Amino acid sequence: GIQVEQSPPDLILQEGANSTLRCNFSDSVNNLQWFHQNPWGQLINLFYIPSGTKQNGRLSATTVATERYSLLYISSSQTTDSGVYFCAVERMDSSYKLIFGSGTRLLVRP
């Protein structure tokens, strides 16, 4: 099956710093999404980005489908950005069955 690898597994930042999270996937995909799980466990959709670049405030994401990777950029990080960031992909032959990576755990210190 398709493999989804995220790096780094853990990241500690000082408030105000920038960071880049990476997601590599092993096969062609229909769909790629980024999610944030806050420290209370709630999961929030950040981006639907099977290809190209999108921006939403301090967050932006880029997917290069031909090279099978996606990047999530966090600029001017805030303590509220803490939590786990997941990348998830849907195989080409799948009907919206998302395969999740194991996540990047981010801690932003004040």
Place this chain on the structure above:
Amino acid sequence: NAGVTQTPKFQVLKTGQSMTLQCAQDMNHNSMYWYRQDPGMGLRLIYYSASEGTTDKGEVPNGYNVSRLNKREFSLRLESAAPSQTSVYFCASPQYNEQFFGPGTRLTVL
């Protein structure tokens, strides 16, 4: 508009006991999903329902059954709980490439 709701929030079972996790959505979406999240891992799909009256297996369906009771409700049943089913269970309902997650049920099987 509550989005996706799940009950209960917490549950402790003994090995061999049965229980049903309830999920409801008030967004009039067709699809609903059940995931489990184990410590340090991403979510894994247990079962999904693309529309009322249909259900399909995901990555890890063994030991579970589901019922799509109507368009709003999708329940997950553990007939004979095992310690390996200790996990956090999330219900989700996607629409237009955005996933809406419930708050989760934390289940411990002793």
